[in-house]
Amino acid sequence: MIRKKKSIHTIARDLGVSATTISFIINGKAKENRISSELIKKVEDHLGHINYKPDIIAQSLRTGKSNLIGMLMEDISDAFFSSIARGVEMGLENSGYKLLFISTKNKTADASLILDLLKEHKVDAFIIAPSPGLEQEISELIESGKPVVLYDRYFKTLNTCNIMIDNRGGAYMGTMELFNNDYREVAFVTLRSDQVQMADRLLGYKDALAQAGQSKTILLEIPYNLDIHQTSLQIRNFFKKNKTMEAVLFATNYLAIAGLQALKDLGWVVGSDIGIVGFDDNAHFSLFSPSVTAVAQPVGEISRAIVQNIREALTAERICEPRTIVLPAQLIRRESSVKPLV
Amino acid sequence: MIRKKKSIHTIARDLGVSATTISFIINGKAKENRISSELIKKVEDHLGHINYKPDIIAQSLRTGKSNLIGMLMEDISDAFFSSIARGVEMGLENSGYKLLFISTKNKTADASLILDLLKEHKVDAFIIAPSPGLEQEISELIESGKPVVLYDRYFKTLNTCNIMIDNRGGAYMGTMELFNNDYREVAFVTLRSDQVQMADRLLGYKDALAQAGQSKTILLEIPYNLDIHQTSLQIRNFFKKNKTMEAVLFATNYLAIAGLQALKDLGWVVGSDIGIVGFDDNAHFSLFSPSVTAVAQPVGEISRAIVQNIREALTAERICEPRTIVLPAQLIRRESSVKPLV
DNA sequence: GTTGTTTTTTAAATCGATTTAGCTGTGGTT
DNA sequence: AACCACAGCTAAATCGATTTAAAAAACAAC
Structure with missing residues (x-):
């Protein structure tokens, strides 16, 4: 057969x-090339018959x-990505396009090779x-005329199409949630990074400190690409050193997990000993005891926006319109950010 | 530039x-075509110079x-897949091959189109x-001479290269873990499916019942592609109906999550009210209270085996050697499968 | 100076589509 | 009858590699 x-x-x-x-x-150019309708029919029938592709x-x-x-993306095995x-993938179904997913592990050199x-x-x-x-690579890519959409982060120096969430507002909400529930000194555990999404989260945290009148930042910056065990250890030491701290905002899902591990190891009780908010919600957070409050990124809307911009550019055969779309983050209020009634 | x-x-x-x-x-065919070494050098130098690709x-x-x-795969957003x-992806780095990942949602029709x-x-x-x-599609694929590796499940009727884990043994271990910790009646929550991996897990559960002397199976089979809320609801009703049951093995990660949700809704205490073992470990299971015992699939070894078989076939320019590689499952013992000392 | 052999190099066909430029044949004008 | 316009269709070039079959060059033998 x-x-x-x-x-x-x-x-x-x-x-x-x-x-x-x-x-x-x-290719639907029969009309403009004056192919007679009998011939069109004859050919189409035959093509259909032999199922020509x-x-x-x-x-x-x-x-x-x-x-x-x-x-x-940073890592295809990461829940967010x-x-x-x-x-x-769903947004591109029946579009005729197929996706090549590639993990960069956030390494510049690798990403550059991958683009090649x-x-x-x-x-x-x-x-x-x-x-x-x-920057340089992306800028060249756009000059080549191909549609490019950046997501999760972008470069301020580049005039690109960016799909972002409101990192600053999200971090602000997350931090304020803790202040509003009577935690006094709120710390921020983040990644050592100059990337815009991280910088914005730090700004949001600082906005909240200013608002709440906390004078000094309590900050832990973890290096990139550390394994979860090392990360957890660093967080544990940080907790032990900062006795006055009453609550903490974790800047990423990964850090929240490492942080919860650290707290478990220390034997601290989430909620009463320390208030917790994570950035990036997770299917499991509602099942922890206490359940974990998180600033949720609207994953569905992010992908929708990506797809829409790409498809628009692709059908119009031009580059993506330079603009930054900022989607709102949402606070999912759960138990870890509330002191239990004793 | x-x-x-x-x-x-x-x-x-x-x-x-x-x-x-x-x-x-x-293409390295210079020797066999007796191109003089001066010419080779001249050309190679020039190609290197202009960076020809x-x-x-x-x-x-x-x-x-x-x-x-x-x-x-079933779904790229699923942690296992x-x-x-x-x-x-890592195993294929620097191999010159790129990967096209596609989610089938386990729908036969879609998968068939995707293969086309x-x-x-x-x-x-x-x-x-x-x-x-x-079956039919896969069989044709192999006849076409292209390397094909199946993983996570396969067809008994087909003589293919399959990378599997010991589902039967894993389910047996998981169930026995509960019996060994003094839970009497152990139930099994699984997906309604004829696929081999699910059938084997059911067999493993039954093996353990026979071993432990539990005469009747307590079984809940959830239909495929139900949303998490519906799934959780079904599990809750199942729990309410089976009062004598003391522990449960969940056949997949997804079911374990839905099950934990159901237990939380019911207010049952994991460990004392009911013993729990999940199939497929998860980064978060160790952080639950109590932490969740699970039968872990060796994800790293599965991918290694996949890559090895594909690469072998690709370099030898033949189909993958038909055989079924069964990797051992591992029980990760945590708190949810042990009755706490009162 | 032929002829034969071996070494080195290449012209041209091929993969399967798209597209440019142009070829027919009909009918209308003058 | 000569010319043009136009409808309807197609030959051949093209994209950028690989590969077959053969040409060209070098050398040896007689």
Whole structure:
């Protein structure tokens, strides 16, 4: 039953027409090239009958389009990124485009190599959570005329299409939630990073301190790419050193997990001994005891926005319109940010 | 700085040699075609100098190879599948192959369409967690001569290369863990499914019942693709109906989450009111109170085995050797499967 | 100075589409 | 009858590689 695939030329010969005619008909250019409607019907019937599918690779070579979209993220096994990946995948269903997901581990050098590879594959568009120091590459990408959407972070120096959430507002909300529930000194555990999403979260934390009248920041900055055990250890030491601290905002999901581990190891009781808010909600947070309050990123809307911008640009055959879309973060109030009634 | 890419023919003209010569040299066929070493050097120097990279699409068209590997999973946003995806991605780094990840949602029709799309893209190999009813498609794929590896489940009727874990043994261990800790009647919450991995887990549960002398199975089979809330509701009702039950094994991560939610809603205390073991470990299970005992799947080894089999077949240019590799499951003993001392 | 052999290099076909430029044939004008 | 306009269709070039089959060059033998 495995019949060799027929090329447009073979079919043309079978039908006694030219390949040009068939190509016109396939691509909806029959009218503008004045192919008679009888011939159109004849060809279409036959194509339908033998279930002809053009060879994508040959089309790619000729047209320079691959029907592939490259999507770079920090790590496909991370819940946040894989959720967005899934959302984008769904948004692109039946679009004719397929996705090439790639994890960068936030390494600049790797990301740059990956972009080269994607360019070689003639990828039609790029969806990127950029690693630090990728300005030059991204700028060149956009100059090449291909649609590019950045998400989760971007470069202030670059005039790109960015899908962001309100990191500053989110961190502010998360911190204020703790102050509002009578925790006095609120600390912030974050990643050592110059990237905009992290910088904004720090700003939001500081906004809240100013608002609440806490004079000094209590800050722990963890280096990138540390394993979870090391991270947890650093947080534990930080907790032990800062006795006066009553609550803490974790800047990422990963840090919240490491932090909860640290607290468990210390034997501190979440809620009464220390108030907790995480950034980035998680399916499991509602099941912890106490359940964990979190600033949720609207994953569905992020992917929707990504898809919409990419599709628009792709159909209009132009680059993505430079703009920064800021989606609101949402505070999911649970038990870890409230002192229990004794 | 954006210079148009040079084709092998342009370069040939520049150098005053033929494209054939260059092609031979690029592909390491210079020796067997007796290209003189001076010429080789001259060409290689020049190629290095202008940083020539062959056009992958053109190569694809000519050779029929795309350097793409298609990987089908149930859902890229699921922790188990995304971890394996990441593992495979790492294993394939610097291999020259790129991965096309695709979620099937376990729908037969979708998966079949997806395979068609992948075939059109001339994907070189397939890594598949097959949806039910995909026997025919997979069998045709293998006949086409392309390497295919199945993982997480397979078809007994098909002579394929399968990377599995010991589902039966794992479920047995999980159930016995509960019996060994003095829980009397152990239930099993699973998915309504004929797939081999689920059938094996059920067998393992029954093995343990036989061993422990529990005469009747206490079984809840949840339909596929139910949302988490509905699932949780069904589990709650199941719990309410089966008063004599003292412990439960959940067949998947997803079910464990839904089950914990149900228990929280019921106000039952995990450990004392009911013993719990999950299938498929999770980064968060150690942080629950009580922490959740689980049968862990060796994600790293699964991806390693997948990669190894695919790479072997790819370099030898043959299909994957038919065989079923069964990796051991591991019981991660935590608090949820032990009655607390009162 | 032929002829034969071996070494080195290359012209041209091919993969399967798209697209430019142009070829027919019909009918209308003058 | 000569010319043009236009509808309807197609030959051939092209994208950028690989590969087959053969040409060209170098050398040896007689």
